[in-house]
Amino acid sequence: MKNKFIQHIVVVGGGTAGWIAAASLAKILHNRGVRITLVESPEINIIGVGESTLPQVMQFLRNLGIDEKEFMAATQATYKLGTKFFDWSEVGEAFWHPFGNIGVDIDGHNFFAFLQKARKQGDPAQMWQYAPSAVLGEAGRYYSPGAATPESFLSGVNYALHFDAVKVAKYLKRFSEALGIQHVMETVVDASLHDNGFIDSLTLKDGRRLAGDFYIDCTGTNALLIGGVLNTQYINWNNYLLCDSAVIVQSDNSCDIPPYTKAIAHENGWRWEIPLRHRLGNGYVYSSEFCTPSQAENKLLELVQNPALDSLRHFQFQAGRREKLWNKNCLALGFAGGFLEPLESTAIYLSLKGIESFLELYPDNQCSLAIANEFNRRMAIEYENIRDFIILHYCISGRSDSPFWQKNKTMDVPRALLEKIALYQAQGRIYRNDLDLFKSSSWHAIFDGMGIVPDFYNPLIEGSNFKEVLNILSEVRGLMSKMAAGLPAHKEYLDKHCPV
Template sequence: MMSDQRVQKIVIVGGGTAGWMSAAALSKLMPKSQGDIVLVESEEIGTVGVGEATIPQIATFNERLGINEDEFVRETQATFKLGIEFVDWHKKGTHYFHPFGTHGFDLEGIEFHHFWNKLREEGSDQNIEEYSINAKAAYSGKFIRPQSEHGPIINKLGYAFHFDAILYAKFLRKYSEARGVRRLEGKVKDVNLRGEDGFIESITLSDGQVIKGDLFIDCTGFRGLLIEGALKAGYEDWSHYLPVDSAVAAPCKKIEDPIPYTRSTAREAGWQWRIPLQHRTGNGYVYCSQYQNKDSAEKLLMSHLDAPALADARHLHFTTGRRKKFWSKNCVAIGLSAGFMEPLESTSIHLIQSGISKLIALFPDKSMNPVERDEYNRLLEVGYAHIRDFLILHYKLTERDDSDFWEYVRTMDIPESLQRKIDLLESRGRFFKYDDELFNVTSWIAVAIGQGAPPKGYNPLINSLSDNNIKQSLSNIRDAIDKAVLAMPSQQAFIEKFCKAEDVYGASK
């Protein structure tokens, strides 16, 4: 009987964002009546929880779980995120904005940036950000949740969230437990493999409890206790292309109303993030230990906080790359155990989401048919590589040569897949997205232009439109965006009205 082969017990090892996101999503897939989901975590083991910034796809995840957005924002001290500001990345003293949503509007079926680039070549000094409602609203501290009645301009506004990852995990724990997920407190002492096929049969906790399962989800973070520790899935090291390998994080008190965007500031051996939440500001410095030591990195971070730190600095060390097999035997690695890329484009939580959705789409039975496992691994490999290339783009296009770190990343060789994209972008701003590729032409163009490498040409077809027509169209778009932004409430006003979180740290004072 086919039903005999159904996975009836899923064991998730590790809580944190990855563990509880997995538990929440799988509890929708497998109701309590059809099987058991157990999550094992230990309060003694801290979660990394630094992935506090997201990209717009997170809304789909929450929506599928049936989570009310305002409730989620309130419960996780979240703010809205319209994009990322990159400071000093092109060269010192510069900044640019990578917006969610698009630049302008396509005209005559041709992408907007070609028109902007034509005028730029003819001497216009209008920044492309003038045509992005996200950038304009972000710099004005504005936010509104787009509704169909808001019209075409505001409906171009794409948004994600900044949130407290620890609170998000707590929120999802409540959600998951209400749907029958059992949480076990305990540390894993042993991973027990089945003799005949090397599958994970059970885990033994330090108190002697043995937890059996059909499918194991490894959410144990960088160490990959199951996927690597027990199953030796292997790791592909990408530190040649993305050499930062350490991070130091420290929250600080907020000193102003939160801004609706993440800020990434390039520093001597890496970059610093600033993530504004309702109750505090998250900060961290991601750096390359080859060029800067731990103490110096911490000192640098502390000297660039808005206000004194609210907690001691936490240090992390990682190797950028990915697991060679995300799914091995009856174990799927999700989250940091699957791989790690620096949070430059806030992809950590997205990669968790992507792993979960693909696991659900290819959900196995107890036999763990290699067909589904291989397809899962193939799709994840491709997804990771696309993101890797986009991250490398930020470094490769820099003009900074003021430190050994920047000199290295500026001159390093890059993957062929990225070189092909850069060539196309540089030539005439062309970009063809793969179906499953995360970042679209707006993202690639925003970074290329921001890093000082705008396309050298544009689609020659636009020569059929007169310069006056183009100028008038662009001017109209700019005016319409300005008017729309003017009419939007501030993010703080929006939060106050719909989704104000509990006041902690005296944050509102």
């Protein structure tokens, strides 16, 4: 009987997605007789989008057995407690999307219903004041939640990392090679197919032929295999999202290091600031319909306060995803599978989720269509959930001060998102499916930060002693603020616990 086990997996493309795939495969498969080769073109540079992450990256490191502090030192990483949004609801206003808990349930009811009632009664407290991660971030402080006692507010903190994408790729390369990954530095120039349409082999620029049982396409927006060889359709979401371009530059970081990402809205898009130990990452994401590349360059350089450390780099994209991220014996990860602007730092998460789901559904070399279909079903929901969350930031913004923001008010909105907005508007409730990356607290943070006030709140909370609830809320805010003030500044914590 012919062996049906996969014996050779070829990852095409390095960068963050490629080495995430290689490291994950190596960790799980290194003692199972599966050969893994990563072929990387020396002609392509890492883009550097995806240096701000979500908490799932910490579980990835733990699953690989990587020491957190060693990894942070090697990648010039800093801690991230969430994202602070500036000028999104209107110019001059700011709000938080923090990691971890926001408030606690009271009398068996959702915390947000009590906050909404308090608002209607004139209580000026902001939602972030009940989020431990945001309280720490606002104070510029950090302390490991793992060192907290269960009764401490720090136990509600969650965190991710900012890191240097080039250094991450190098770190994961060393990790993968130590587990037996074969690394080939050469450009793939062609591919041949079996009669059944599966990829048979790759042809390298130096004339060599590289054959595998399964191929993982991590070639970025070029999508060399999934798009170029297998001609898999790309579903374009630019009817939902206007931004299609970005300009990026790194600058000196000689100031304090805030433990959060900044997302600052501008006339034709928005700008990120990602603080690392050795530099500050800056990028301007914009719509080419309203802004030229040279205008974007000038805007970014005008706003970057410290000296630039490299030349500006431009990046164009189409929001969307492949109709199939798994097609025949090829899986697309990273930008080869789809692209969603980095507003909520989801790029690396989608790579992690993709390789995790692949390993959960690990096939034989026949690559059953049923298995591929299930993978594609799950990942389609993941992409669409994230897409809708990003659209939310634009479609409920109060800004109308430029043609860009005016057009965002007339853009298409997916039906599922319209229903979610209507439910929140009616009674401050959030409905989410099981594959939604973002918890209800995240949706509440964006709705509330944008100034969306529900018509009413859950009437069942009327059974609670609201005067007592308000006293408790006030005490909680005061306690968290006091505890945060006594903790070390983020840079001080890094210097002591994560020296580079």
